[in-house]
Amino acid sequence: GAVVSQHPSWVICKSGTSVKIECRSLDFQATTMFWYRQFPKKSLMLMATSNEGSKATYEQGVEKDKFLINHASLTLSTLTVTSAHPEDSSFYICSASRQSFSNQPQHFGDGTRLSIL
């Protein structure tokens, strides 16, 4: 199988704090990892794509200084929401792929529900 672990699954914090979300591929090496945001009853919106050892590529409209992505190893990528505010509250999902080729299916983590008070 291809297991992706995402942690934490749910986090509640005060406005102004920074929150780090981890995405780990447990049984394979993930050359590419993706970060998505999903609003209630909506589809997944790609935020950024990260390749191990390289800077992440952000989608248009996504603030890279707000959403810091680090992909330091082939099994771990992190998303840090800096100075989070209530409008950042959402469901964040990561996925990982063995290769950067489009034919490789993405394996998803279980997601993180972020609530900013």
Added chain:
Amino acid sequence: AQTVTQSQPEMSVQEAETVTLSCTYDTSESDYYLFWYKQPPSRQMILVIRQEAYKQQNATENRFSVNFQKAAKSFSLKISDSQLGDAAMYFCACAGADGLTFGKGTHLIIQP
């Protein structure tokens, strides 16, 4: 750029019956891949089935099969013998050089 359209926000089917979820897409690429993902209430994204665009044969996975019409850019999902555990959001997705693009999803309800 790729676009994926799912025109059915919600579908309902009786348990043990068959249901078909529609999906159309548009892409300028010649080499691309199509996927159906399932998202149950737990919100985990689960790969249901995938289709390589260069293959004419429709992909099948147990009770799940697709009807891939390349010329029409259509990629529908058929679920046979529907089970209560099939209740979920279903997302159609197209993968190309721009990455993975999702449709808006179809909420599938299974009636016992």
